[in-house]
Amino acid sequence: MNFIGEPTEDQLAIKDAVERTCSQFDDEYWRDIDETGEWPEAFTKAMAEGGWLGVAMPEEVGGAGLGLTEASIVMHTVARSGAGFSGASAIHLNIFGPKPLEIFGSDEQRNVHLPKIISGEQKMCFAVTEPNSGLDTSNLESKAEKQPNGDYKLYGRKIWTTGAQRADKILIIARTTPKDQCSKPYLGLSLFYTDFDKVKAGATPIPKMGRKAVECNMLFFDGYEIPKEDLIGEEGQGFKYLLHGLNPERVLFAVEAIGLGQAALAKATQYANERRVFGRAIGQNQGIAHPLAKSWAELEAAELMAYKAASKFDQKLDCGAEANAAKYLGAEAGFKACETAVLSHGGMGYAREYHVERYMREAMLARIAPVSREMILNYISERVLGLPKSY
Structure with a gap:
């Protein structure tokens, strides 16, 4: 595209x-x-x-x-x-x-x-985020201590690890060199792809508001063994390796939020055409029609930005601004469309029968993960507009 x-x-x-x-x-x-x-x-x-x-x-x-x-x-x-x-x-x-x-x-x-x-034979989970560091990956507290034989022992906690209840492999980042021994805070982090044992890792699902079937977990590591063969690339370069996937992840979250919003808009449009009150379809009322029309415009605009970012990425062009903007616009437009769909259904929007309440619960996810709206706006204000860094 x-x-x-x-x-x-x-x-x-x-x-x-x-x-x-x-x-x-x-x-x-x-x-x-x-x-x-x-x-x-x-x-x-x-x-x-x-x-x-x-x-x-x-x-x-x-x-x-x-x-x-x-x-x-x-x-x-x-x-x-x-x-x-x-x-x-x-x-x-x-x-x-x-x-x-x-x-x-x-x-x-x-x-x-x-x-x-x-x-699909191998099921993986991905562990980056920690309770005390959040988006500040350079301040991760988990550590992988190298043993005399070259293997590692992992200590620390991870949070919001998706799919850990069924995973047999884990992609995980941890500090291998103390931060005070590194010239820059993001150095000294290493990435591993290793066998995963949910019992040894104490994987505990986190109850949450939506997307119940795809669980997120707290993980606890206390001497968890990682063979030296499971280190990815060079020791201490894990953060750099993670950066390669940030823009694609933002774009994928964007299009998923947009798609969810479009599904909600389709439900609401159908309902607005079929539901009759005071002798006419509720979609004839501008109070229903205009918010739906606005959602369509916002979703279409966000979709264009997302595919622009994807196209630039595939052409090996800098797409940081577009990827971040797409994630912001997609998440906001998707959530607004889901909210509008619930409201367009009136009382039935609150009922599970019409599905839109599930859409709205799920749509909140993209406004939070994998990066907050505020951090995206920080990126754009600093990197695109040239304003002073605020944090």
Whole structure:
């Protein structure tokens, strides 16, 4: 998709194929897993069988070798199908999460693990955030202490680790050199891809407001053993490796929020056409029609920014401003569309029967993760507008 949003024939084919897969999983499927908290196993299996988990992975390891634009089309289509963040989050990590392993891992690490991640055989979780550091990754407290034989022992805590209850592998960052021995605070952090044991890691789900089927966890490490072969790249360079995936993650969150908002808008539009009060469709009233029209405009604008960012990334152009703006605009437009959908349904918007209350609960996620609105505005004000740093 180019800067004006016109898809190629191949991109349209991707969208159509993903839509066919998603059509197997209707609103009731997603409502049920939201209520039960069961992982959407049938959905993730279908997406793996379709090859979509490897859309952005190299062909030599079983991927499709495509770019962020195509990955965005996949995730946008999933969310827009009504799967929302329950569906998108179940496969989100597979799309760009293994990039540090692909780019900085050894040939053996890539060839052994990536095909299994793409097929769905290997289930990974990703642990970065900690209770006392939040977005300040340079101040992580977890540490991986090197042992005489070259292996490591991990100590510390992680929070908001998604999918840890079913993962058999973990991508995790920890400090290997004390901060006071590093010339810069972000140095001395190392990245590992290693076996994961949820019992030894004390993985504990965190009750939350939405996306119940895709759980987040607290992790506790006290001497957790990591073989030296599981270090990715060079010791102390883990933070640099993580930076490579920040812009793609922002873009994917953006299109997922936009897709969710578009699903909500479709529900609200249908309801506004069908619901009759005082002898006429409620959509005839500007109090209903105008907020829906405004949401359409905001979602379309955010979508253009997201695909502009993806296109620039695929062309190896600087896309930091666009990726951050897309995440901000997508999250805001998606949430506003979901809120408008609930309000357009009136009292029934509060009922689970019409699904939009689930959409609104899930839409809050993109306003918070993986980076807050305020940090995005800090980035734009400093890096784009040239204003003094505020923190």
